[in-house]
Amino acid sequence: MIETATESSGMDMGSTIQKELDPLENARLQFEEAAARLKLDPTFVQIIKEPRRATIVKLPVQMDDGSFRVFTGYRVQHSIIRGPAKGGIRYHPDVNLEEVMALAAWMTWKCAVVGIPFGGGKGGIACDPPKMSKGELERLTRRYTADLIDVFGPESDVPAPDVNTNEQTMAWIMDTYSMHSRHTVTSVVTGKPLALGGSAGRREATGRGVLLVVREGAKRIGLALKGARVVVQGFGNVGSVAADLLAKEGALVVGASDVQGGITKPDGLDVPALIQHVQQKKTVVGFPGGTPIDGKKILELPCDILIPAALENQITHSNAGRIHARIIAEGANGPTTHQADKILNKAGVLVIPDILANSGGVTVSYFEWVQDRQGLFWREEEVNQRLEHIMVDSFHDVARMADEHKVSFRVAAFMLAIKRVVDAMTLRGVYA
Numbered sequence: 146m147i148e149t150a151t152e153s154s155g156m157d158m159g160s161t162i163q164k165e166l167d168p169l170e171n172a173r174l175q176f177e178e179a180a181a182r183l184k185l186d187p188t189f190v191q192i193i194k195e196p197r198r199a200t201i202v203k204l205p206v207q208m209d210d211g212s213f214r215v216f217t218g219y220r221v222q223h224s225i226i227r228g229p230a231k232g233g234i235r236y237h238p239d240v241n242l243e244e245v246m247a248l249a250a251w252m253t254w255k256c257a258v259v260g261i262p263f264g265g266g267k268g269g270i271a272c273d274p275p276k277m278s279k280g281e282l283e284r285l286t287r288r289y290t291a292d293l294i295d296v297f298g299p300e301s302d303v304p305a306p307d308v309n310t311n312e313q314t315m316a317w318i319m320d321t322y323s324m325h326s327r328h329t330v331t332s333v334v335t336g337k338p339l340a341l342g343g344s345a346g347r348r349e350a351t352g353r354g355v356l357l358v359v360r361e362g363a364k365r366i367g368l369a370l371k372g373a374r375v376v377v378q379g380f381g382n383v384g385s386v387a388a389d390l391l392a393k394e395g396a397l398v399v400g401a402s403d404v405q406g407g408i409t410k411p412d413g414l415d416v417p418a419l420i421q422h423v424q425q426k427k428t429v430v431g432f433p434g435g436t437p438i439d440g441k442k443i444l445e446l447p448c449d450i451l452i453p454a455a456l457e458n459q460i461t462h463s464n465a466g467r468i469h470a471r472i473i474a475e476g477a478n479g480p481t482t483h484q485a486d487k488i489l490n491k492a493g494v495l496v497i498p499d500i501l502a503n504s505g506g507v508t509v510s511y512f513e514w515v516q517d518r519q520g521l522f523w524r525e526e527e528v529n530q531r532l533e534h535i536m537v538d539s540f541h542d543v544a545r546m547a548d549e550h551k552v553s554f555r556v557a558a559f560m561l562a563i564k565r566v567v568d569a570m571t572l573r574g575v576y577a
């Protein structure tokens with residue numbers, strides 16, 4: 146009897162943790178909590194809580210040794226109510242439909258929170274890029290694009306890079322789409338190389354957006370950025386740019402980590418030197434200007450500002466209570482579970498949610514799309530200035546909502562986003 150009870154409670158615990166770490170479940174809980182406060186028409190809730198379209202494609206690809214492998218690809222359009230579906234394409238062995246659905250929904254809310262005229266989408270292919278040659282990746286990307294040729298389009302669905310995809314991937318997608326269209330269509334993807342209609346400032350945009358919301362958040366809680374201690378988990382595109390810009394504002398970056406490990410220095414790491422080290426060694430590990438630290442412990446270092454900029458599910462119910470930061474700015478998508486969020490809110494931490502904190506990337510993607518369509522390109526200062534206006538205004542829109550309804554920034558950001566989507570749907574009406 147006792148054994149059975151232990152076994153079943155073990156299973157319960159296992160499935161509870163699994164549920165906590167399920168991105169689709171987290172996205173659902175976040176949506177429902179905010180939607181309940183808005184007292185929406187249940188028909189609208191029913192329409193926007195599920196993706197409008199999910200496509201699964203089987204992609205035969207010839208490998209370098211002449212054999213064929215069949216990969217599975219996905220493209221989910223969560224919403225096109227406010228404009229074309231917008232969102233990245235992820236290449237990773239763990240990509241699956243549920244994850245892509247969660248990421249697509251977050252894109253809808255992210256675009257709405259910053260008020261750019263896009264819906265939300267996301268794509269992915271279950272594959273392991275480090276184990277594939279450039280030629281294999283190119284053939285896979287072109288086959289994926291060809292199979293989804295009727296889904297993608299500047300007016301319908303505009304992909305961008307995500308984990309393990311980059312400017313080169315976007316160039317292949319743009320070329321394949323253009324070959325089928327019989328003319329060059331640059332605005333079908335964003336995050337392209339500058340030479341093919343990319344935007345100045347796109348590479349730094351997400352990290353710059355993180356800096357801007359942290360700056361506004363610090364003002365809100367009366368924290369001076371100069372001398373504030375910052376920890377960054379994930380020293381890639383988003384994390385390293387955010388760290389660099391915060392250090393330029395006088396903050397002390399006291400810890401940084403990547404998948405291989407962490408590095409700390411209580412009086413502040415030399416960020417430009419660390420970036421140079423990472424460019425050469427591909428990791429923060431071994432940086433001579435700091436002390437090594439277990440990468441898993443980085444989140445628990447004493448600091449004022451924490452920037453998770455790696456992956457989903459890094460802050461859970463099991464470590465949330467050990468976090469010291471006063472501000473958490475989510476550079477990554479979904480780094481904090483729903484349970485952990487509750488613990489942090491109770492502790493009075495200002496959590497600037499992903500759909501606001503990392504929206505600088507999609508905002509400059511929007512600028513790229515606009516520039517491609519008008520064939521007129523802006524200087525980097527203009528891009529940065531426009532980005533700053535949108536990020537700062539959006540931060541204050543969310544803050545007002547949070548104050549008015551006495552809710553966390555996450556709930557406020559979701560409320561604002563859901564309201565904007567529902568308002569658009571109300572005006573359009575339901576074509577039933």
Ligand code: NAD
Pocket residue numbers: 307308309351378379380381382383384402403404405440454455456457476477478503504506507
């Ligand atoms: P990236 O590949 O450039 O960097 C990711 C970093 O995280 C790397 O340093 C990697 O080593 C590290 N990392 C991976 N697993 C880790 C682990 N278990 N512990 C610690 N570090 C780990 O990717 P990126 O573009 O900087 O994206 C990071 C996150 O930001 C992702 O969640 C992505 O979806 C999100 N995001 C990126 C953008 C963008 O414009 N690049 C925009 C919005 C959101």
